[in-house]
Amino acid sequence: MRPDLEIIQQWIKPGHHVLDLGCGDGTLLDYLQRERQATGFGLEINPDHITTCMSKGVAVIEQNLDTQGLDNFDDGMFDVVLMTQALQAVRRPDKVLDEMLRLGREGIVTFPNFAHWRLRWGLALSGRMPESEALPYKWYNTPNIRLCTFKDFEALCRQKGIRIKSRRVVDGQHQNSWSARLWPNLLGEIAIYRITRENEQ
Amino acid sequence: MPDSLPADSVGIVTPQSYHFDTPIELACGQSLGSYDLVVETYGELNADASNAVLICHALSGHHHAAGYHSMEDRKPGWWDSCIGPGKPIDTNRFFVVSLNNLGGCHGSTGPSSDNPETGKPYGPEFPVITVSDWVKSQALLADRLGIECWAAVVGGSLGGMQALQWSLDYPDRLRHAVVIASTPRLTAQNIAFNEVARQAITSDREFHGGRYYDFDTLPRRGLMLARMVGHITYLSDASMGEKFGRELREEAYKFGYDAEFQVESYLRYQGERFSESFDANTYLLMTRALDYFDPAYEHGGDLSRAIAAATCEFMVLSFSTDWRFTPQRSEEMVNAMISARKKVSYAEIDAPWGHDAFLIPTPRYTDIFTAYMDRVAREVGA
Numbered sequence: 001m002r003p004d005l006e007i008i009q010q011w012i013k014p015g016h017h018v019l020d021l022g023c024g025d026g027t028l029l030d031y032l033q034r035e036r037q038a039t040g041f042g043l044e045i046n047p048d049h050i051t052t053c054m055s056k057g058v059a060v061i062e063q064n065l066d067t068q069g070l071d072n073f074d075d076g077m078f079d080v081v082l083m084t085q086a087l088q089a090v091r092r093p094d095k096v097l098d099e100m101l102r103l104g105r106e107g108i109v110t111f112p113n114f115a116h117w118r119l120r121w122g123l124a125l126s127g128r129m130p131e132s133e134a135l136p137y138k139w140y141n142t143p144n145i146r147l148c149t150f151k152d153f154e155a156l157c158r159q160k161g162i163r164i165k166s167r168r169v170v171d172g173q174h175q176n177s178w179s180a181r182l183w184p185n186l187l188g189e190i191a192i193y194r195i196t197r198e199n200e201q
Numbered sequence: 202m203p204d205s206l207p208a209d210s211v212g213i214v215t216p217q218s219y220h221f222d223t224p225i226e227l228a229c230g231q232s233l234g235s236y237d238l239v240v241e242t243y244g245e246l247n248a249d250a251s252n253a254v255l256i257c258h259a260l261s262g263h264h265h266a267a268g269y270h271s272m273e274d275r276k277p278g279w280w281d282s283c284i285g286p287g288k289p290i291d292t293n294r295f296f297v298v299s300l301n302n303l304g305g306c307h308g309s310t311g312p313s314s315d316n317p318e319t320g321k322p323y324g325p326e327f328p329v330i331t332v333s334d335w336v337k338s339q340a341l342l343a344d345r346l347g348i349e350c351w352a353a354v355v356g357g358s359l360g361g362m363q364a365l366q367w368s369l370d371y372p373d374r375l376r377h378a379v380v381i382a383s384t385p386r387l388t389a390q391n392i393a394f395n396e397v398a399r400q401a402i403t404s405d406r407e408f409h410g411g412r413y414y415d416f417d418t419l420p421r422r423g424l425m426l427a428r429m430v431g432h433i434t435y436l437s438d439a440s441m442g443e444k445f446g447r448e449l450r451e452e453a454y455k456f457g458y459d460a461e462f463q464v465e466s467y468l469r470y471q472g473e474r475f476s477e478s479f480d481a482n483t484y485l486l487m488t489r490a491l492d493y494f495d496p497a498y499e500h501g502g503d504l505s506r507a508i509a510a511a512t513c514e515f516m517v518l519s520f521s522t523d524w525r526f527t528p529q530r531s532e533e534m535v536n537a538m539i540s541a542r543k544k545v546s547y548a549e550i551d552a553p554w555g556h557d558a559f560l561i562p563t564p565r566y567t568d569i570f571t572a573y574m575d576r577v578a579r580e581v582g583a
Contacts, residue, residue, distance in 0.1 A: 017542070039542070039544070041539065041545075047548075047569075050546075050548050050569065051565075051568050051569050051572045053546070054516070054569060054572040054573045054576065055572035055573070055575055056576070057576050057580075058546075059514070059544045059545055059546050060546050060547075060548075061535060061546065061547045062547055062548040062549055063547075072532070072535075072536040072539065073539060074540055077540075077542075
């Protein structure tokens with residue numbers, strides 16, 4: 001199992017009702033259903049991913065966060081709302097964060113760090129938009145339209161009264177490295193945040 | 202006529218009739234003392250009877266969903282694209298049951314059948330049947346066939362309504378409900394189209410208050426008009442445009458009112474054929490069943506409360522250009538299922554054919570349907 005998913009599953013309690021925004025081929029939900037007896041839905045727009053989810057027995061809803069929002073889900077109906085590697089691809093990440101914490105008591109968000117040293121180095125040296133394993137696209141065709149750094153994300157959370165319950169920083173292979181722990185915004189490639197409202201426990 | 206049967210066909214099939222003589226109580230308050238249901242089955246029921254799939258038909262449908270009745274048949278059953286060896290509803294794995302619903306005109310007891318009390322066709326005396334009544338009769342059929350629990354109940358359009366109703370009326374008797382191109386209730390516009398169809402039929406002079414059998418005639422004209430208006434709602438603007446455009450049958454306008462455009466002659470042809478093969482009273486009955494369907498009604502209009510009773514898993518599919526039962530109607534259903542915390546999967550298939558898209562195999566539709574049914578099969582060990 002991918003190490004980031006390994007980290008996330010530790011935060012899901014047995015029987016949790018979860019929503020996975022941009023659930024991809026349903027790998028995480030499938031695992032959570034089998035190993036954590038979790039229930040819930042994945043939202044996805046990629047047709048092939050949707051088909052794969054269906055064959056796995058993952059409940060998947062074709063729904064576009066940007067155009068359809070999440071109005072069809074009731075307040076507090078989930079224990080945890082997940083969003084792995086998709087926050088940077090939505091039009092309004094700030095609003096999606098609000099929605100995540102409207103629907104769930106807790107949110108788990110992962111995204112690539114645009115301040116990773118290799119990206120900084122690439123931009124400084126070549127003067128071109130950086131590309132990496134986590135961000136393998138050209139500037140004109142990238143789905144990642146809202147790239148940010150760990151610091152940016154944390155500033156947004158502070159501004160919104162969102163409490164960060166925990167943060168794990170990993171490298172491009174999703175490995176937990178000591179260097180990323182030491183100097184996350186420079187050496188961490190992907191962060192996994194566990195967030196909640198200030199007033200939640 | 203096929204020269205030889207396609208490899209992915211269920212082949213030559215023979216319908217069977219099941220007679221029921223325990224009265225069935227209907228939603229309208231009346232009951233039917235005895236009745237017949239005509240059924241086709243495809244594939245083999247496994248030892249623990251866990252691999253049975255029920256196919257529910259739409260407005261003008263019937264039991265002949267797949268395969269051929271004889272080598273002389275021009276066309277296979279109405280859902281042959283989805284039922285057969287290796288097809289989404291794979292008859293190598295599932296035992297598929299398809300019936301003509303009560304009130305139908307293809308062999309099951311309906312308005313054109315003889316009323317045993319009078320020896321004459323029921324005609325207008327035949328009770329109005331609801332989706333719930335159909336589901337009840339299908340459950341009795343399941344008892345007869347030794348099927349305690351369906352692996353899946355599957356239907357498109359009005360058939361999807363039956364699949365949904367199954368999940369509410371007999372939650373323990375199905376594992377999956379597959380609801381395709383359907384709606385949790387008709388809109389005013391849908392009912393309006395049905396009303397036009399019914400008016401066309403009942404205002405035909407040959408209708409005779411529904412007793413046309415006694416006069417040895419048929420309300421052909423009315424039924425033809427009903428079918429024409431219905432048919433328009435099954436297609437999309439784009440698909441009609443592509444098929445007919447403004448094409449004329451001859452080269453120039455004739456400055457008259459005969460069928461000059463191809464689309465006119467197509468609709469007339471379809472309507473005429475239908476009026477010879479379908480019973481007008483059944484058409485009235487089936488459109489009324491559509492109008493009345495509204496499981497939320499008894500729950501103060503709250504669909505999620507209605508769906509609370511369900512325990513099965515759902516798959517809901519809609520088609521992008523379906524303006525009869527739009528994707529929004531499917532989403533309404535899906536949202537109620539989400540609110541009720543039911544396990545549901547949903548996809549909107551991009552297809553240009555309007556409501557009829559549920560009968561036409563497109564790659565994404567076939568893939569998704571196959572993926573879901575494959576998982577159902579694995580779940581029941583089929």
